Amino acid sequence: MAATGFRKKEGLTFKAERKPLILPMILAVIGGVLQTLSWPSPGLWPLCFVALVPLIVAVDGQSGKRAFFLGWVYGLALSFSSLPWLADVLVGYGGMGSALGWLVFSLLAAFLAIYQGFFGWLVTMCLPGPFLWALMGSVAWCGLDWLKNWVFTGFNWTPLAGPLALSPE
Numbered sequence: 001m002a003a004t005g006f007r008k009k010e011g012l013t014f015k016a017e018r019k020p021l022i023l024p025m026i027l028a029v030i031g032g033v034l035q036t037l038s039w040p041s042p043g044l045w046p047l048c049f050v051a052l053v054p055l056i057v058a059v060d061g062q063s064g065k066r067a068f069f070l071g072w073v074y075g076l077a078l079s080f081s082s083l084p085w086l087a088d089v090l091v092g093y094g095g096m097g098s099a100l101g102w103l104v105f106s107l108l109a110a111f112l113a114i115y116q117g118f119f120g121w122l123v124t125m126c127l128p129g130p131f132l133w134a135l136m137g138s139v140a141w142c143g144l145d146w147l148k149n150w151v152f153t154g155f156n157w158t159p160l161a162g163p164l165a166l167s168p169e
Helices: 022-037 045-049 053-059 064-082 085-092 098-122 130-150 162-166
Strands: none
Touching: 022 045, 022 053, 022 064, 045 162, 053 064, 053 098, 064 098, 085 098, 098 130
């Protein structure tokens, strides 16, 4: 089985893993909600420093496909906990019905979660040592946040470092 993170590879196998996904999914949801809680309202800005920890723990030891899925779940939790006001805007100002407004918002949330899915997949790559692994993980998150600003939607309302703009000096 291929080990993930900064652990050494033990060998490759093509046998599908059948570990339960419920605990990793719960961790991914917790991470997304932690990132939302770090925003100015409710104002727990120090949480932005630990919001990715549950996701990284969740993807450790997972296959690339499962890690992408867990990152996508993190992104869904983030979008649904921090951006539900978009559905209200679509309904109230966009003239959409409630069901259509929530459907469009859900599709946008599912699309935006792809970026976190790619992060989940990227952090499962084996690298020689924890320092390099942490550095590449940081580069991957920042690069994907930057891409979210420019590719397709240009919609980056939830950057990880955003809460620091209003934090105490």
